[in-house]
Amino acid sequence: MEEKEKGSKGGSEERWKGAIANLTEMTSNLDSLQKLLLKKAVFVDDETFSKASLTSEQARTIKVLEQRVETLERELDAAISAAARARAEKRQAEAAQKAAELRAQEITRELENTTKVFELHMEELRAKQEEISKRDSDIKLLEAIIQTLGGKESRSTSG
Incomplete structure (x- = not known):
């Protein structure tokens, strides 16, 4: 995708550079x-003056457009x-x-392992x-037997 962007940018950039070069050349010619007109101060007919004025206006417009292109x-x-x-x-x-x-997965595994160990300890404690x-x-049974046997002995020795 980046190559595509670079390729389209490169082609566009070349066209802009060409257009700017043409505009710069036109500006220089103007x-x-x-x-030349200032040095010679020659009278020109209305048509030539109109063309020169139009060309001058176009040169100014070109300059503004060049600046806009650079900004863009x-x-x-x-x-x-x-x-x-x-x-x-x-x-x-x-x-x-x-x-x-x-x-989070690692902590969950640790908790599961801890739970298993806890369950094993609980089973061991219950056992x-x-x-x-x-x-x-x-x-208690042995104590009861001892008391019972002990009670019979004391009765048999006293009787």
Whole structure:
């Protein structure tokens, strides 16, 4: 796309340069004619004077148009530069967004892994709690047996 822009700009630029060169040459010719007329101060007929006046007016118009072309060329160059900057900023923003998305995915994976580890620890804690509860029940049963056996011994020794 940029090559296409450069190609069309190059062709357009060459046409403008050619037009400006032609206008510059015409201006020079008009200046020479004006100097010649001033030096010679010759009377000319109305038709020649009209043509010279028209040519002079055209020279002034050409000068204004040349300035306008130069202004437009500068504006075009500025617009092209701004577009290039905007494209570069867009690429940077897209790269930053992609990096942020990758970071978010990485954090999500870390959270999922942490959750899995937490679940495993919870399962282990539940198993330990069940084991402790079972042993606690066994201890209470053994205490009850000991008390029962201990109570029979004291009755049999006292009776």
